[in-house]
Amino acid sequence: MSWQTIRALVAKDLTLFFRNRFFAFITVAALLAYIVIYFLMPDNVDETLRIGFYVNELPPAITDLLAGEGLEVYYADSEQDLKDAVLNAEVTAGYAFPDKFMESLVNEENPVIEVYFPADLPQEAKDIYILLLKELSFTMVGQPLNIEFSEEIIGVDLVGQQIPLRDRMLPMIAVFILMIETMGLASLLSSEIEARTLQALLITPLTVRSLFIGKGITGVGMAFVQALILVAITGGLNNQPVIVLIALLFGAMLATGIGFLLASAGRDLMGILAWGVLAILVLSLPAFGIIFPGTISNWVRAVPSYYLVDTINRALNYGISNSLAFYNLAILLVIDVIILWLGVVALRRKMA
Amino acid sequence: MEEAIIADQLTFAYDQLTAVDHVDFKVKEGEILSFLGPNGAGKTTTVKMLTGQLRPKEGKAVLLGMDVVQETERVQAQIGVCFEDPNLYEQMSAEENLNLFAKLFGVKDFDAAALLVRVGLDGRGKDRVETYSKGLKQRLMVARSLVNRPRILFLDEPTEGLDPVSSETIRNVILEERERGATVFLTTHDMVEADKLSDRVAFIDHGEIVALDTPHNLKQLYGKRAIKAEVARADGRLEIKEIILDNPETAEAIQELFTQEQVVTIHSEEATLEDIFIRITGRGLAG
Numbered sequence: 001m002s003w004q005t006i007r008a009l010v011a012k013d014l015t016l017f018f019r020n021r022f023f024a025f026i027t028v029a030a031l032l033a034y035i036v037i038y039f040l041m042p043d044n045v046d047e048t049l050r051i052g053f054y055v056n057e058l059p060p061a062i063t064d065l066l067a068g069e070g071l072e073v074y075y076a077d078s079e080q081d082l083k084d085a086v087l088n089a090e091v092t093a094g095y096a097f098p099d100k101f102m103e104s105l106v107n108e109e110n111p112v113i114e115v116y117f118p119a120d121l122p123q124e125a126k127d128i129y130i131l132l133l134k135e136l137s138f139t140m141v142g143q144p145l146n147i148e149f150s151e152e153i154i155g156v157d158l159v160g161q162q163i164p165l166r167d168r169m170l171p172m173i174a175v176f177i178l179m180i181e182t183m184g185l186a187s188l189l190s191s192e193i194e195a196r197t198l199q200a201l202l203i204t205p206l207t208v209r210s211l212f213i214g215k216g217i218t219g220v221g222m223a224f225v226q227a228l229i230l231v232a233i234t235g236g237l238n239n240q241p242v243i244v245l246i247a248l249l250f251g252a253m254l255a256t257g258i259g260f261l262l263a264s265a266g267r268d269l270m271g272i273l274a275w276g277v278l279a280i281l282v283l284s285l286p287a288f289g290i291i292f293p294g295t296i297s298n299w300v301r302a303v304p305s306y307y308l309v310d311t312i313n314r315a316l317n318y319g320i321s322n323s324l325a326f327y328n329l330a331i332l333l334v335i336d337v338i339i340l341w342l343g344v345v346a347l348r349r350k351m352a
Numbered sequence: 353m354e355e356a357i358i359a360d361q362l363t364f365a366y367d368q369l370t371a372v373d374h375v376d377f378k379v380k381e382g383e384i385l386s387f388l389g390p391n392g393a394g395k396t397t398t399v400k401m402l403t404g405q406l407r408p409k410e411g412k413a414v415l416l417g418m419d420v421v422q423e424t425e426r427v428q429a430q431i432g433v434c435f436e437d438p439n440l441y442e443q444m445s446a447e448e449n450l451n452l453f454a455k456l457f458g459v460k461d462f463d464a465a466a467l468l469v470r471v472g473l474d475g476r477g478k479d480r481v482e483t484y485s486k487g488l489k490q491r492l493m494v495a496r497s498l499v500n501r502p503r504i505l506f507l508d509e510p511t512e513g514l515d516p517v518s519s520e521t522i523r524n525v526i527l528e529e530r531e532r533g534a535t536v537f538l539t540t541h542d543m544v545e546a547d548k549l550s551d552r553v554a555f556i557d558h559g560e561i562v563a564l565d566t567p568h569n570l571k572q573l574y575g576k577r578a579i580k581a582e583v584a585r586a587d588g589r590l591e592i593k594e595i596i597l598d599n600p601e602t603a604e605a606i607q608e609l610f611t612q613e614q615v616v617t618i619h620s621e622e623a624t625l626e627d628i629f630i631r632i633t634g635r636g637l638a639g
Contacts (some may be wrong), residue, residue, distance in 0.1 A: 008455035012441070195441040200496070202405055205429045205457040302574040 005206050009214030010221070014305060015189060017222070023184040030180050031226055034173045038234050041166035048072050050157040051129070052091035052116075054082040055225055062136055066117045079114070093117055093129040113137075160224045161315045165291070168236060172287030174227050174248065178255040179283060181223035183276040185255075186262035187269055188329075189215060189347065194267070198351060212344050219256030224249055231316075240315040247311040249327060253336040256306060258283075260343025264350045286310065304339065308331040354417075356381040356504050356535035357402060361411030364397050369398040373559035374411065379552075381503075384526065384536040386546035388629060389556035395434065395539040398556070399506050402537065403433050412475065416503060432502030436509040438489040442482040446473060446492050450499055453562060457500035468621070471495045472521045487518030493520050495572060504535045511545060543625035553625060557633045567625060574631055575623025579606070581615040590616060 018024045052074040058066075066073045074091050076082035082094040094116035098104065104111035117126055160346055192198045201211060227248045231237060235239060235317055257280055266272035283305040290313045307328040314320035320328075357379040364372045372394040382502055385454050387395045400406040402413045404424040413420040415427045447464040454462035468477045471491040481489060494510060507526065509521040522588045526536055527547055546553050547567045554564040563570060577597040582590050593613070595605045610613060623631075 004458065005456050007499075008452055012452050015448070016441065016443055117547050195442070196435070196437070198440055199405070199452075200435065201456065203405065203431075204430055204435045204453060205425045205458070206456050207425065243606070262639075313606070 002205075002210065006202075006214045006217065007212065008200075009206075010218050013188060013218040014222075017218075020187070023103065025188060026180060027222075027226065029182065031177065031229060034177060035233050038166050038170070038173065038230075041164065041169070043164050043166065049132075050074065050091045051132070052076050052082050052085045052094035052210045053097070054079050054094070055097040055101065057102060060318065075271060083116055086118055089118060092121060092125070093114060102262075131245055167317050168291050168313070169287075169343055170236060171290055171312045172232060172284055174312060175283055175287055175305055175309060176280065177230055178223045178251050178342060179258075179276065181219065181226060181252075181282045182255040182259040182262060182279070183272055184222070185215070185219040185259035186266065186272045186276065189220075189260070189263035190266055190268065190272055193263070193347075195351060200205070204258070208257050208348070209247075212347075215260075216253075216256055216340070219259050220238045220249070221253040223252035227251065231312075236312075236316050239322060243262075243315045243320060243329075244312060246307055246329055247315070247332070250336055251305070251308040251312075254308065254332065254339060257341075257343045258338030260340065260347050264346035303334075304335045307335070354381050355379065355414075355517070356383070356416060356487050357385075358414040359362060359402065359411070360414070361396070362398065362401055362413055363410035363479060364401055364406055365409055370559050372401065375556070375559070375561055377554060377561060377564055379535055382494075383528060383551045384530055384549055385557055386548050386550040386553045387539040388541060388543060388553050388625065389538070389539075390635065393556045394559040395556055396508055397559075399433075399537070399539060403431060403506055404428055410497060420623060430495035430502060431444050431504045432467050432500060434493045434497040434505070434507045434510050436492055436512065438486070438491060440481045440489060440496070443480060444497075445478050445480055446484075446488070447477040449492065450496060453496055453499045458636060459500055462499065465491050467495045467498060468492075470498075471525060472517075487506050487514045490514055491518055491521055494525055498525070501532075504537065505529055507539045508539050510538070511512060511540070511542060519545075526602075543629070547625055555629050555632060557635075561631050563628070570625065570628050574628040578621040579618060579624075580621050581609055581618040582616040583591065583609070584616055592623075 017027075048070055050072045054076040074085055074086060076094070076096075076287050079096045082096055085091045086094045096114040096116070098113070101111050103114075113133065115129065117129070187241040199212070202208065228245070231244060232246065251277065262272050262275050262279065265275050282303060285303050286300050286309040287301055290309065311320060311325055311328040311332070355378045357377075359375050359377050362372055362375045363370070372521055375394075375398060377385075387398065389395050389551075397406065400418065401408050402415065404427055406421050407421055416430055418427050420427050427607070441452070444452070446468060450464040451462065455462070465474070465477055468474055472495055473488060473495065473558060476488065481492065484492065490510065494507070497505060497507070505526075508520050510526075514522070514624070523545065526538070530536055536549075538546070538549065545599055550567060552564065552566050553570065555562045565573070579595050580599065581593045581595070585591050593609065595602060595609065599605075
């Protein structure tokens with residue numbers, strides 16, 4: 001194995017990659033787009049509850065309660081005014097109290113409070129607002145339930161420091177970037193097989209092993225550098241940079257192995273794109289679980305990218321323990337080796 | 353002279369189809385051997401086994417004293433291969449293509465421009481190969497096969513479908529390489545080219561070598577020598593008469609021709625390699 005020949009191969013592959021206008025454009029455009037999207041998204045989570053009231057008179061105890069942090073209260077002039085505020089998304093729930101609400105309470109009647117929600121409010125959120133109303137009612141009648149609440153936060157207490165959506169999206173964007181490079185590498189390899197330029201390379205003293213090392217270095221290098229640029233620009237190296245860098249490197253190896261498999265499966269650019277989109281969908285699933293917590297079950301751990309996404313997400317957003325990072329990265333490395341090996345075997349069969 | 357190529361019972365089969373069947377031959381250093389045969393005869397498969405691209409099912413190939421299977425890398429460092437169809441990096445320039453292969457061969461102080469001049473591509477070295485015509489690409493293919501100054505040059509149909517200028521350029525390069533001392537293994541179904549260039553030719557058909565000798569000896573052995581004469585008939589029309597040489601009646605027939613006929617033109621005739629191939633195999637080279 002000669003490093004001079006491998007270096008020549010890598011230089012050739014990079015030249016060809018950037019002379020392929022389609023992939024050169026997609027590479028640069030995608031990276032820029034992801035970075036722009038990241039910075040366009042809000043960098044904080046709005047935890048304020050906006051509620052509206054139409055009420056003639058509120059007891060001072062309630063007023064004090066509503067003045068608390070995290071609540072923004074709108075007092076409507078009329079019931080219609082309250083409905084308009086809900087409709088215009090100025091508040092996410094509107095409570096309309098009857099005119100003689102306090103009097104009805106005193107007379108031990110059952111006053112009816114109308115609650116208005118926008119149509120797109122999830123049921124879970126509606127339940128919260130109803131619960132808030134009941135709490136207010138108890139406060140109003142001066143008969144708090146004889147129950148004590150004890151709160152315990154499992155994991156990192158994120159009250160007041162919720163992870164912005166853009167930071168939860170970052171692992172998915174990293175997977176996208178790695179996979180776009182995967183398709184570029186696969187296209188490069190497939191075109192070499194179809195044009196039989198690999199045949200010309202292998203008639204020189206270049207060995208098959210050196211050839212795959214060269215291709216591997218190109219694939220891993222390109223995917224890693226782009227993911228690194230993304231993470232560095234978006235501040236992803238501020239927390240546990242060593243773990244993030246190792247995760248990205250292993251992710252780039254995973255992408256390269258999948259690139260080898262795609263190249264062996266697709267005969268041309270369209271075939272590679274078709275297989276590539278399928279691969280992106282599957283590999284993105286763990287990232288969706290981070291963006292929408294609770295939507296994906298434990299089976300997602302069977303997806304090879306889970307250990308990449310989980311490591312990056314925890315390192316960037318929560319802080320990951322060394323033992324969990326080691327566990328995740330070790331599994332990811334084993335998966336990398338298996339997929340790279342399968343990719344090389346599949347490609348060699350295609351080249352034969 | 354040493355043997356540059358030894359094919360010893362070389363055999364290869366694609367599934368049930370035997371493409372090359374126990375082929376034996378030797379090529380001396382500095383010799384040009386042409387492999388003549390129709391499409392599918394086994395020419396390219398033989399080249400692939402000789403160059404280490406295919407592993408023989410039986411037999412062995414020895415190049416420059418090295419077993420091709422055992423010492424593939426060392427063998428490939430000493431050979432140049434020009435494939436039948438251009439397989440160049442089209443989005444790279446001619447010079448970039450040549451420089452890449454020079455690096456893969458570990459050639460120091462490689463001069464791409466000088467090599468391009470040899471194949472008539474001077475001034476086109478910086479152009480991307482995708483802008484080249486078929487003839488120019490084939491010349492570049494030949495140039496690429498010379499990057500490492502090979503001791504054995506394999507050329508698989510190098511002038512197939514090319515314009516006369518490109519074909520002549522490539523033929524001149526082949527002769528220059530022979531002058532340099534390189535051994536040339538040429539596969540072709542252009543019998544004129546083989547006749548012009550080769551020290552010896554081998555006819556291959558259905559995976560077997562059916563004849564192997566110098567073009568002159570093959571013509572002597574298998575060809576018929578004759579003279580063809582155009583004679584004027586009494587009505588003024590021309591008639592062609594053929595007299596086979598080497599017959600007991602030849603002298604009498606020639607005398608009769610000149611005494612009894614009005615001879616307009618007369619030519620000696622020699623069998624072509626294609627005639628001989630047809631005579632041996634019963635089919636033409638084009639098939």
